[in-house]
Amino acid sequence: MMDNELYQEVLLQHSRRPRNFGPLENPTHAADGHNALCGDEISVALRIENGAVAEAKFSGSACAICTASASMMTGEVKGLTCSAVETLAGNFRQLAKDGAGPDVPVRLQVLGGVHQFPQRVKCAVLPWETLVSALRSPVGTGEICPG
Amino acid sequence: MDITKIRGQFPFLRESVNGHPLIYLDNAASSQKPDRVIRRMSRFLESEYANVHRGIHLLSERATTAYEDARAAFAGLLNAERPEEVIFTRGTTESVNLLANTWGRVNIGTGDTILLTEMEHHSNLLPWLHLAQETGARVDFVPVLENGAALDFEAARCLLAKRPKLFAFVHVPNTLGLENPVRALCGLARESGVTTFVDGAQSVGHQPVDVRDLDCDFLACSAHKMCGPSGIGGLWGRQELLSAMPPWQYGGEMVDRAYFNKPATFRDPPARFEAGTPPILEAAGWAEAIRFLTETGLEDIREHSVELANLAARQLRGIDGLKIFGPDVRQSGIVAFSISGVHAHDVAFFANERGLALRAGHHCAQPLMRKLGSPASSRASFSLYNTRQDVEALVGIVREAVAFFR
Numbered sequence: 001m002m003d004n005e006l007y008q009e010v011l012l013q014h015s016r017r018p019r020n021f022g023p024l025e026n027p028t029h030a031a032d033g034h035n036a037l038c039g040d041e042i043s044v045a046l047r048i049e050n051g052a053v054a055e056a057k058f059s060g061s062a063c064a065i066c067t068a069s070a071s072m073m074t075g076e077v078k079g080l081t082c083s084a085v086e087t088l089a090g091n092f093r094q095l096a097k098d099g100a101g102p103d104v105p106v107r108l109q110v111l112g113g114v115h116q117f118p119q120r121v122k123c124a125v126l127p128w129e130t131l132v133s134a135l136r137s138p139v140g141t142g143e144i145c146p147g
Numbered sequence: 148m149d150i151t152k153i154r155g156q157f158p159f160l161r162e163s164v165n166g167h168p169l170i171y172l173d174n175a176a177s178s179q180k181p182d183r184v185i186r187r188m189s190r191f192l193e194s195e196y197a198n199v200h201r202g203i204h205l206l207s208e209r210a211t212t213a214y215e216d217a218r219a220a221f222a223g224l225l226n227a228e229r230p231e232e233v234i235f236t237r238g239t240t241e242s243v244n245l246l247a248n249t250w251g252r253v254n255i256g257t258g259d260t261i262l263l264t265e266m267e268h269h270s271n272l273l274p275w276l277h278l279a280q281e282t283g284a285r286v287d288f289v290p291v292l293e294n295g296a297a298l299d300f301e302a303a304r305c306l307l308a309k310r311p312k313l314f315a316f317v318h319v320p321n322t323l324g325l326e327n328p329v330r331a332l333c334g335l336a337r338e339s340g341v342t343t344f345v346d347g348a349q350s351v352g353h354q355p356v357d358v359r360d361l362d363c364d365f366l367a368c369s370a371h372k373m374c375g376p377s378g379i380g381g382l383w384g385r386q387e388l389l390s391a392m393p394p395w396q397y398g399g400e401m402v403d404r405a406y407f408n409k410p411a412t413f414r415d416p417p418a419r420f421e422a423g424t425p426p427i428l429e430a431a432g433w434a435e436a437i438r439f440l441t442e443t444g445l446e447d448i449r450e451h452s453v454e455l456a457n458l459a460a461r462q463l464r465g466i467d468g469l470k471i472f473g474p475d476v477r478q479s480g481i482v483a484f485s486i487s488g489v490h491a492h493d494v495a496f497f498a499n500e501r502g503l504a505l506r507a508g509h510h511c512a513q514p515l516m517r518k519l520g521s522p523a524s525s526r527a528s529f530s531l532y533n534t535r536q537d538v539e540a541l542v543g544i545v546r547e548a549v550a551f552f553r
Contacts, residue, residue: 006496012552016488038492039508039516039523061522063492064552123492 006113006120007064015064020074024057029145031137032060033130035122040066044074044130048145052081056131063123069111070127076105082135082145089128096124148447150534156181157532167502170537175321175349175481175528176506177371180436184374187435188428199427200400200418210427217430218417220437221381225366226357232389234417235425238380239348240270242367243315245382245420246344247274249392250365251313254342257283260311262341264289264298264327265518266320269511271346275315287311295323295472295519300331307335314341318356318366319349322483322510322526323473324456326350333362342388348372349479352440353530354449358383370429375436379429382420389416398422448531452480455529455538462542466549472519480529483510486545489552491523497548503540 024030027045034041042060046053056074073092077085092108095101099115114120135145154160159179162169171179191213197206199214215230222230236242251274255261261275265288279286289303298316307314314336319326329345336343344365350356351366352373358366365388369380384392394401394413401422403412413419440448456477463469468487485491495507506526509516516522527541 007493007551016553034522037508038495040490040492041522061490063490063496063523065493067490117496120496 006117008110008113010110011064011068014068014071018058018067018071020057020071022057022059024055027139028142029134029137030139031130031134033126033133035062035066035126037119037122038063040123040126042066042070042127042130044070044127044134046131046134048082048135048142051146052079053077053085058127058130062126065111065114065120065123066126069124072108072111073127073131076108077131085135086132086146089132092128093125096121148444148451148531150451150532153443154532154534156183158182158185160532164502165500170503170533170540172527172529172533172537172541173504173506174530174533175372175510175526177377178374178530179532180374180376180432181439183439184376184432184435188376188432191428191431195431196428198424213431213434214425214427217434217437220434222383224351224356224437224441225383226359227383228359229386231415231417232383232386234382234384234389234420235430236367236380236382236420237378237426238369238371239346239367242380242382243271243274243344243346245395246365246367246384247278248395249420250342250384250388251275251278252282253391253393255279255282255284255312259284260309261286262289262306262311262314262316263287264303264316265291266295266298266323266512266515267315267317268321268346268348269513270348271315271317271344272514275313284312289316291323291515291518294470295325295515296474297325298327298332300328303332304335307332307339307341310339311341313344315344315346317346317349319347319353319479319481320512320515321349321481321528322512322515322524324460324471324477324479324481324483325473326478329361329363337362349481352437353445353452353480355445364388370433370436373436373440375433376429379426379433384416386416389420392416392420394419394422396420396422399424443531449480451531452529452533453477455533455535456480456482456527458535459527459529459538459541462538463545466542466546468549469545470521472521472524481526482528483524483526485521485524486549489549491525493552494525494545494548497551498541498544501540501544501547503544505541 024045029046040062047055058070091101195209199211218230343363345363347368351368365384371377405411491507
């Protein structure tokens with residue numbers, strides 16, 4: 001069945017029990033994203049310290065692919081500098097669109113399956129787009145990262 | 148109504164998905180087309196096509212006849228007093244924009260109120276919000292009751308008594324499975340001298356709709372939701388109101404006399420509002436769809452769709468964590484639902500793999516879905532070619548999806 005190719009068990013586990021889900025206290029950067037096609041709504045909040053992601057959490061209501069992607073993403077970017085996050089976001093988009101992207105960690109490659117389902121690419125990419133937009137959206141008096 | 152015979156007339160039913168027969172439950176988004184509409188359009192292109200109202204040659208005459216016959220068919224469907232009261236547009240959305248840009252610009256000013264409801268589709272929301280922003284008018288909303296069970300009629304009464312300039316509201320909303328009491332609402336509006344516009348996108352062609360009986364001032368709908376082609380729809384309005392409206396698009400066909408050095412004069416409606424070459428082929432197809440639906444019986448079509456929706460709602464309610472929006476008993480063929488822990492987009496994807504076409508998302512009614520606490524929901528909408536077996540397939544697949552994702 002085709003949906004088993006898309007919804008691999010590891011994705012379903014992330015969507016049923018997402019990691020890093022919920023509000024983040026004292027975020028330095030935050031942004032909202034939404035997918036007008038299907039109604040996915042997601043918020044990404046970050047605490048950036050010394051130019052690198054110290055903590056990343058997400059919240060909202062989204063489909064299994066989007067939720068799993070956000071769950072894996074928030075785990076993956078901890079410790080990365082802002083510019084490394086942007087590079088990885090670009091490579092991840094390529095993975096989702098084409099099925100392969102340079103330097104994408106093996107753990108994230110399970111999401112490459114969406115490239116066979118063009119309508120679902122946006123679901124996988126939305127958390128990453130929201131993340132990049134969060135880097136550019138400082139909360140309060142913070143600065144855009146990378147500065 | 149002989150469903151087997153009806154199904155035999157819809158070629159799309161011969162399609163399959165992954166070896167599953169195609170079940171189409173996305174009728175509220177757009178309906179499928181019967182053979183005779185497809186054949187009518189093809190025959191029109193083969194032997195009747197030219198531009199309309201322009202030539203004196205044979206084909207232009209045939210095309211003009213078909214186009215104006217379509218106007219008469221549409222006017223007849225609505226029981227309008229005369230064909231000149233209907234304007235062809237691209238659909239409901241363009242009809243609302245036409246109204247906002249013509250009647251709206253003449254009649255709405257700073258300090259005036261436009262009354263809408265909380266259950267409007269974006270198409271009957273955004274043109275009015277834009278007009279209000281540009282003119283300094285205010286917009287009020289008649290609220291929906293808990294879970295979208297009904298329009299708050301008492302609130303409508305109070306808000307109409309404040310004499311807004313316009314009450315624009317939907318007849319059959321595309322998510323809630325209810326039908327608004329149009330005649331009663333128009334009656335209240337009339338008592339307060341409020342002009343009414345009815346969004347008939349989900350009602351016209353799905354059930355009998357009689358503009359004289361409803362006593363509204365304007366009504367719009369789209370052909371593609373009633374077995375006709377996309378790209379055409381219409382706006383009906385009372386003749387005296389249409390006659391007082393200025394043009395909104397300028398060009399050929401709508402002009403009476405044009406000059407280099409003084410203002411042009413414009414034709415009477417409907418021509419005044421049909422600048423440029425209209426959707427001629429689509430008009431011929433729509434007229435055939437109207438004949439098909441009328442011959443099938445609009446009351447029977449409604450009864451059939453509502454019966455299937457009720458059957459689906461009853462069975463879906465048995466699924467743990469599934470919530471259906473709108474009244475307990477369906478008043479239209481629409482069933483929108485959300486399932487806790489399972490996102491609508493996943494349900495629709497899962498269903499498609501099994502041949503079932505569902506809609507997922509906010510259904511172009513973002514503020515309403517937000518108020519109902521569900522940014523995304525799944526929607527099944529039934530039409531004349533759907534069956535009880537389709538309902539069983541729907542319920543089985545939704546159960547399977549819940550087991551898979553939860």
